[in-house]
Amino acid sequence: MFKLALHWQILIAMVFAFIVSSFLPEVSKYIDWIGKLFLNALSMVVIPLVLTSIVTSIGSLDHISQLKRIGIKTLALYVFSMFLAVLIGLSLVNLIKPGIGVGLEVMDTKILGNLTTTLSIKDILTNIIPSNIFAALSGMNMLGIIFVSILLGIFINISKTETKYVMNRFFNAAYDLTLSITKFIIKLSPIGVFVILLSQLSNVADVWQLLGNLGKYFLTVVSGLMFHLFITLSIILWLFAKVNPWKHLKNMMTPLITSFSSASSSATIPLTMEALEVNNGVSRKVTSITIPLGATINMNGTALLECVAVLFIAQAYGIELSFVQQIIVIITSLLAAIGTAGIPMAGLVMMAVILNAVGLPIEGIGLVIGVDRILDMLRTSVNVYGDTCVAVIVAKSEGETLKI
Incomplete structure (x- = not known):
C-alpha cells in the first residue's frame, strides 16, 4: 500500500493550511485547541526524551574510559567547531533578519511576562547547576536538566561494571519507552502543523509576506551551512x-x-x-x-540551524531577544546537541528545548517545520x-603521516 513519507504529509498540511486560511479563516478559532493539544504533547516528552x-x-560510550589524550582533543575540537557554527548562524540571522515583518501575535500572555524577566550572566551560570532537580524539571530549567543529564551519563559510564550495567538498562528502557511515545506524537505532526x-x-495580514520571509529563512540557513562547510571548517583544517x-573534501564525497x-x-559511520x-x-x-563519538555529539549543522530557527521565530513574533537570551541560545544549542542524534526529527526536539529555554512560544515550530526535511x-x-x-x-596531532 502506497504511503506518503512524513515530510511530504507535513508539506501538504502546510499547503492546505494556506488554502483554508485564504477562504475560511474563521475555521481556526474552532479547532485551535487541537494545535494546543499537539504542542502540549510535544512539550510533555521533551524533558524525559532529552x-x-x-x-x-x-553512559553507553565504549571509549569514555579510554579517551584521555585523543578523547580530550576530540571533545574540545567538537565543542569548538559547534561554537563557531552557532556564532555563524547567530551572526547571519541578526544581519539578514529573515523574520522581520511577519507580524505574528503571541497568544499566551504568560510568555510575554516571561520574556520581560531579565536574566544576567550570573543567573545563567547559577541555573546550570540546579539546587533541586525536581524543581528544575517542573520549571523547565533546560540548562540545568541538560547539565545533570551529562553529569549522570559520565558517572554511570565510569562506575563499576554491575552498576553501569543496571543503570544503562534502566535508562535505555526509559529512553525506548519515551521514544515510542515521541514517534507516536510525531506521526500526528501533519494534523498539529495544519492547525x-x-x-x-489567521493573525497574519499578508500571507505572501510570510512566504517571502520563509524563503529568506531557508536561504539564511543554507548560506550559514555552506559558509561553515567550505570556509570555517576548511580554515580550521588548514590551521590545525x-x-x-x-583534497580532503574530495576524498570525503562518498x-x-x-x-x-x-x-x-x-x-554513514562505516563509510566515513x-x-x-x-x-x-x-x-x-x-x-x-x-x-x-562525533555521530553522537558533534552537530555543527544542527546547532547552526536551530539558532537561526529560534531567532527567526522570535523575529516573526516581533520579540527582540536580549544579549543574555542569545547567550542562552548558544549554550542550550551546544548542550542539547549532545545525544539527540538518534532521535527522529531531532531538530524538532532541539528546537522545542531551545524555545523553552528562552521562553519563546513553542507554536513557532509550525512556521519552519515544512522546510525542515531539505535542511535536515x-x-x-x-x-x-x-x-x-x-x-x-x-590524527595529525598524534604524529600520523597522512595521504593529504
Whole structure:
C-alpha cells in the first residue's frame, strides 16, 4: 500500500493550511485547541526524551574510559567547531533578519511576562547547576536538566561494571519507552502543523509576506551551512592540520553524499571511517573514537540551524531577544546537541528545548517545520564533514603521516 513519507504529509498540511486560511479563516478559532493539544504533547516528552537520550548516549560510550589524550582533543575540537557554527548562524540571522515583518501575535500572555524577566550572566551560570532537580524539571530549567543529564551519563559510564550495567538498562528502557511515545506524537505532526499554522495565518495580514520571509529563512540557513562547510571548517583544517582542505573534501564525497541522501550521521559511520582510513590514511585508533563519538555529539549543522530557527521565530513574533537570551541560545544549542542524534526529527526536539529555554512560544515550530526535511539533509552532511575534519586534525596531532 502506497504511503506518503512524513515530510511530504507535513508539506501538504502546510499547503492546505494556506488554502483554508485564504477562504475560511474563521475555521481556526474552532479547532485551535487541537494545535494546543499537539504542542502540549510535544512539550510533555521533551524533558524525559532529552534526559534519557543524553544519559544513554554518554553512559553507553565504549571509549569514555579510554579517551584521555585523543578523547580530550576530540571533545574540545567538537565543542569548538559547534561554537563557531552557532556564532555563524547567530551572526547571519541578526544581519539578514529573515523574520522581520511577519507580524505574528503571541497568544499566551504568560510568555510575554516571561520574556520581560531579565536574566544576567550570573543567573545563567547559577541555573546550570540546579539546587533541586525536581524543581528544575517542573520549571523547565533546560540548562540545568541538560547539565545533570551529562553529569549522570559520565558517572554511570565510569562506575563499576554491575552498576553501569543496571543503570544503562534502566535508562535505555526509559529512553525506548519515551521514544515510542515521541514517534507516536510525531506521526500526528501533519494534523498539529495544519492547525497551528492555520491559527497563525489567521493573525497574519499578508500571507505572501510570510512566504517571502520563509524563503529568506531557508536561504539564511543554507548560506550559514555552506559558509561553515567550505570556509570555517576548511580554515580550521588548514590551521590545525596543515592539510589541503579541498583534497580532503574530495576524498570525503562518498560519506557526504550518503549522509545527504539518508539524513543520518549514524548510518554513514562505516563509510566515513573507510574514507578517512583508505583515502586520507587516518589510523583505525583515531577513527574508532572520533567518528562514533562525533555521530553522537558533534552537530555543527544542527546547532547552526536551530539558532537561526529560534531567532527567526522570535523575529516573526516581533520579540527582540536580549544579549543574555542569545547567550542562552548558544549554550542550550551546544548542550542539547549532545545525544539527540538518534532521535527522529531531532531538530524538532532541539528546537522545542531551545524555545523553552528562552521562553519563546513553542507554536513557532509550525512556521519552519515544512522546510525542515531539505535542511535536515544539508545539516547532516555538515555534521559528518565536521566529524571528518576533527578526525584528520586529531590524527595529525598524534604524529600520523597522512595521504593529504
